[in-house]
Amino acid sequence: MGFSINVDIGGTFTDFFVTQDGKEIQIGKTPTTHYELSVGFMKGIREMAGLYQSDLRDFLGQAEAVRYCTTLGTNAIIERTGPKLGLITTAGFEDTIFLGRGRSWADGISLQENKDLARIQKPEPLIPRDMVVGVHERIDSFGQIIAPLKREDVLEKLQILVDRGAMGFVVCLLWSFANPVHEQMVKQLIEDEYPEDYLGSMPVILSSEVSPKSGEYTRFVTAIVNAYLHGVMGDELNKLVTELRTGGYQRPLALVHNTGGMKKVSRSRAVLTHNAGPVAGLHGARTLGQVYGYDNITFTDMGGTSFDIGVISGGRVRAYDFIPVIDRWRTNISAIEVKSIGAGGGSIAWINKLMGNALEVGPQSAGSMPGPACYDQGGEEPTVTDADLVLGYLNPENYLGGKMLLDPDLSTRAIEKKIANPLGLSIVEAASRIRRIIDARMGQEVFKEVVLKGHDPRDFVLFAVGGAGPTHACGFAPYLEVSKVLVPFFSPVFGAFGASTVNIQQVWEKSKTLKIFQWATQSYSEDIDGFNAVVNELKDLAIRDLRLEGFREDQIHFQLEIDMRYGMQYNLTKIISPHLNVKSPVDFKDICDIFTRDYSAIYTPEATFPVGGINIECFYLTATVETPLHKIEPDQINDPQPPAEARRDSRKAYWAGVGDYQDTPVFNFGALKPGNMIAGPALIEAPDTTYVIEPDWQFTLDPYYTGVLERV
Numbered sequence: 001m002g003f004s005i006n007v008d009i010g011g012t013f014t015d016f017f018v019t020q021d022g023k024e025i026q027i028g029k030t031p032t033t034h035y036e037l038s039v040g041f042m043k044g045i046r047e048m049a050g051l052y053q054s055d056l057r058d059f060l061g062q063a064e065a066v067r068y069c070t071t072l073g074t075n076a077i078i079e080r081t082g083p084k085l086g087l088i089t090t091a092g093f094e095d096t097i098f099l100g101r102g103r104s105w106a107d108g109i110s111l112q113e114n115k116d117l118a119r120i121q122k123p124e125p126l127i128p129r130d131m132v133v134g135v136h137e138r139i140d141s142f143g144q145i146i147a148p149l150k151r152e153d154v155l156e157k158l159q160i161l162v163d164r165g166a167m168g169f170v171v172c173l174l175w176s177f178a179n180p181v182h183e184q185m186v187k188q189l190i191e192d193e194y195p196e197d198y199l200g201s202m203p204v205i206l207s208s209e210v211s212p213k214s215g216e217y218t219r220f221v222t223a224i225v226n227a228y229l230h231g232v233m234g235d236e237l238n239k240l241v242t243e244l245r246t247g248g249y250q251r252p253l254a255l256v257h258n259t260g261g262m263k264k265v266s267r268s269r270a271v272l273t274h275n276a277g278p279v280a281g282l283h284g285a286r287t288l289g290q291v292y293g294y295d296n297i298t299f300t301d302m303g304g305t306s307f308d309i310g311v312i313s314g315g316r317v318r319a320y321d322f323i324p325v326i327d328r329w330r331t332n333i334s335a336i337e338v339k340s341i342g343a344g345g346g347s348i349a350w351i352n353k354l355m356g357n358a359l360e361v362g363p364q365s366a367g368s369m370p371g372p373a374c375y376d377q378g379g380e381e382p383t384v385t386d387a388d389l390v391l392g393y394l395n396p397e398n399y400l401g402g403k404m405l406l407d408p409d410l411s412t413r414a415i416e417k418k419i420a421n422p423l424g425l426s427i428v429e430a431a432s433r434i435r436r437i438i439d440a441r442m443g444q445e446v447f448k449e450v451v452l453k454g455h456d457p458r459d460f461v462l463f464a465v466g467g468a469g470p471t472h473a474c475g476f477a478p479y480l481e482v483s484k485v486l487v488p489f490f491s492p493v494f495g496a497f498g499a500s501t502v503n504i505q506q507v508w509e510k511s512k513t514l515k516i517f518q519w520a521t522q523s524y525s526e527d528i529d530g531f532n533a534v535v536n537e538l539k540d541l542a543i544r545d546l547r548l549e550g551f552r553e554d555q556i557h558f559q560l561e562i563d564m565r566y567g568m569q570y571n572l573t574k575i576i577s578p579h580l581n582v583k584s585p586v587d588f589k590d591i592c593d594i595f596t597r598d599y600s601a602i603y604t605p606e607a608t609f610p611v612g613g614i615n616i617e618c619f620y621l622t623a624t625v626e627t628p629l630h631k632i633e634p635d636q637i638n639d640p641q642p643p644a645e646a647r648r649d650s651r652k653a654y655w656a657g658v659g660d661y662q663d664t665p666v667f668n669f670g671a672l673k674p675g676n677m678i679a680g681p682a683l684i685e686a687p688d689t690t691y692v693i694e695p696d697w698q699f700t701l702d703p704y705y706t707g708v709l710e711r712v
Contacts, residue, residue: 002062005048007041008069008277008495011367012304012346013467014040015493017500018048022631026051027493029400029467029688034369037070038240045247057248065627066249067499069256069277076232077327080124083168083231086161087127087224088154088186090174091134097220098125101330104217108328110342110363123328126228131164133157135173135186143179154189162194170227172207172220177511180208203230210269211332213618214511218332222271225329229270237265254504256280258324258335260317261505261624267549271333274326277495278338282310284498285463286317288488291632291704294461298450298480299338300442301466301494304385305365307343307442309449310336311460320574334507334620339449343442345385345468346372349419349434359423359430361438373414374406382418386411387434388471390427392653392661393683393692401687428654428661436656439472443479450480454602461486464709465494467689473709474680474694485709489669492688504549504625508538511618516588519567519613524585524592531588532581534619535560539580542623551625561620564595567612573599574620591616634703638673646671648685655681657695674703679712 006017009032016028028047033040049059076082089096105122106114113120135154138147161169169190176183183206190204207223241253252264257272258279278301285299289312299310310317321337323330342363352358361384366372370379372386374396388394389411396406412427420430450457457480464473470487477485490497512534516525543553560580563572575594579587592614599608646668652661667678669686677700678684680693684707691707693699700708 002064003052003059004500005045005063005066006496006499007044007067008280008493008499009037009041010277010303010305010495011365012344012371014044015496016044016048017490017493017496018052019500020052022628023633024052025490027490027496027688029492031369032367034367036239037236038243041240042243042247060244060247060249063249063251065251065254066244067254067256067262067502069280069495069499070233070237070273077126077225077228077329080126081232082126082228084165085127085131085168085170085224085227085231086164086166087132087220088157088161088169088171088173089132089134089220090138091136093174093216094132094134095129096172096217097127097132097224098129101217104330107323107330108325126224126329127170131161131166133160137173137182139173139175139179139182141175141178143175145179145181149182149185151189154186155193158190158193166202168203168205168227168231170205170207170223172223174216176206176208177212177214177219180206180212183208203227203234205230210271212510213332215332218330221329222331222333225326225331226269226271229273233270233273241265256499256502257506258333259505259507259622260336260502261507261622262499262502263504263506264549267506267545271326271331272335275335275338275340277498278308278310278340279336280498280502281308281465281495282312282317282336282338282498284494284501285310285465286312286315287498287501287629288463288486288632288706289315289461292461292486296455296460298446298457298460298462298482300446300462300464300469300476302442302464302468302472303344303466304346304371304468305342305344305367306340307445308338308340308466309446310338311450311453311455313453313455334509339445341441341445343384343438343445344466345383345388345471347384347438348381349383349387349415349437350381351419351422357423359419359433359437361434361441372411374408374411375404376407376410380414380418382411382414382434384434384438384468386414387431388468388692390415390431391435392651392664393471394690395651395666395685398685432654432656435472435475439475440479442472443476446476447479457482463488465491467492469494470684470686470689470691470707472692474692474697477709478711483710487691487707487709489686489705489707492686501629503627504546504551505622506542506545507620507622508541509618509620510534510538512616514616515613516616517592517610517614519611522611524588526585528582528584531616535581535621538619538621539623542621546623546625549625555625557624557626559622559624561622562591562616563618563620564591564614564616566599566609566614569612572617573602632704635674635705637675637703640675640677642667642672642676642678646676651683653681653683655695672701674701674705676701 004019008015013029030044137149187204205227210226211219211222254262255268256262256276295315297312301308321335324335346366347362348364370377372383462482462485560577648666650663653664667684680697682693684691
């Protein structure tokens with residue numbers, strides 16, 4: 001099988017999870033180089049090759065896959081460093097993206113910012129008004145051509161955009177998802193009139209290809225965001241692929257998608273790479289849950305910049321983001337829902353003077369440059385990592401396995417100057433409050449996320465991963481009243497591990513309204529051809545696309561999901577269809593029964609209203625090619641007493657329950673054996689994280705080298 005290389009670029013660190021022949025595992029981290037992400041990427045690749053005693057060319061030459069979760073495009077949108085784009089739309093609808101929706105000013109902002117109504121403003125458009133042109137054409141809601149597109153009109157408007165410096169084109173015409181013929185004609189005219197040898201390689205993005213769904217504003221925005229990301233990612237990924245090729249890598253680079261799958265770079269839509277790392281982590285949690293037999297999992301990932309939360313119910317990753325927002329832009333992509341809040345090791349502690357000098361932590365982050373004050377890279381703001389260092393939980397000489405030295409004096413000064421002195425607190429009390437605040441915020445957010453999905457957190461096992469997850473797990477777990485917390489040994493790079501569990505997969509979607517239960521006659525529809533025509537169209541697209549990836553049709557597995565609702569309801573409920581194609585009205589009854597069951601589970605049985613009719617509004621066909629997973633083999637159980645070589649010198653650590661520092665035993669994670677048990681308070685140092693075992697907690701290393709934390 002060779003090497004499987006899996007990479008997750010985060011806001012602070014770039015994580016690596018590598019296996020050889022599906023067995024021998026190595027993990028690693030390098031600081032994320034925001035000025036050019038490929039620098040940190042390739043630095044980590046070289047370090048991982050060294051762990052296998054291999055040079056770069058031999059390491060990459062034996063790599064069977066490089067899977068990549070990227071933040072390239074997201075940063076470009078936030079910083080507005082993307083290309084200058086031109087938008088071609090239907091005449092009369094040039095202001096669609098500027099008018100927005102009723103609450104488009106609130107999309108993508110925090111609850112705290114949402115309260116400050118006097119200062120909220122709409123985001124700066126990705127395409128300015130002078131780069132938007134309208135062409136005379138019209139297709140109606142049934143896909144019928146009402147006013148044909150005129151070639152001369154398109155060429156005239158196109159020349160305007162070219163003269164104004166367009167570096168790419170987005171085509172968003174009215175009702176194009178029902179009939180894309182006019183958008184396709186515009187694209188063909190652009191490519192005929194301005195070939196590559198004249199304008200160079202400039203993308204032409206069609207909304208009917210990126211987002212063939214109803215919802216004019218979100219369809220336009222999704223296409224624009226995709227084009228914006230495409231322009232930035234194209235250059236960066238070309239550099240990265242070139243470096244991999246030069247280093248000896250022979251296969252395509254695969255990008256992980258926020259839909260829960262992955263595709264090679266040339267077959268990926270840029271908009272689907274947003275938030276891919278947390279989604280990969282959620283899939284990794286499901287895979288690990290299958291090893292243990294856990295169907296209900298609360299997934300949490302505390303990194304340097306953010307804290308990610310996901311819920312796995314019944315062994316399935318099924319929760320889709322109701323409103324997928326990228327930066328400040330509401331899209332309609334079918335993204336797996338993973339909630340992220342600004343709570344990580346780099347989250348900055350600050351005093352909110354508007355709230356009576358209240359101490360707050362986050363959402364602002366120090367990132368990797370300059371990072372927390374203790375990094376000694378110029379950062380002066382106190383962070384969660386600084387508080388953990390002052391409290392004695394982190395070893396300043398063994399951070400990242402000794403690759404990075406921390407300066408406790410800088411942490412002490414930052415907390416003293418910015419927090420302790422202004423609030424009249426001791427330094428240790430200020431640091432302790434920072435830790436308690438961040439733990440409480442994370443615990444409350446996780447509790448809310450699980451409860452709002454209709455679950456009891458006590459029925460779920462908690463996964464605490466990420467570089468800071470093991471350090472804070474005992475702090476936020478009590479808010480959920482869970483009986484068990486699992487911390488895998490590769491938790492610091494769990495997003496990269498998750499990437500290794502993701503299949504080749506993509507979702508094809510199309511809006512189409514079908515009334516499958518008629519309210520007037522109280523009977524099931526006989527429009528079998530209408531249903532099957534949509535499914536077969538999506539299936540043909542999927543087969544064609546995956547064949548271009550090199551897969552046979554018999555390797556592809558299909559799953560159909562559909563958005564449904566009662567009569568004239570606004571909100572939609574997504575279900576998994578029991579039939580890929582329907583053969584009779586009885587099959588429509590099966591679909592309606594599944595809808596009623598799922599709707600009842602969400603809104604209670606009393607809320608169902610089948611007499612109002614049942615409609616299908618959108619089809620989602622997921623095509624999957626399963627990839628082989630590495631095997632996690634259990635080891636034999638040993639004596640509960642840790643071996644003598646696992647014990648390191650004690651150090652003083654502060655425990656809130658005690659109210660003071662006390663000598664705390666320190667253990668080396670690498671020397672522990674399955675079955676070893678350690679009672680808190682204790683500290684366990686691993687190369688890329690530290691397990692903080694608080695008083696009244698107990699740590700047990702299980703046969704899979706996962707740390708199991710349980711309340712005594």
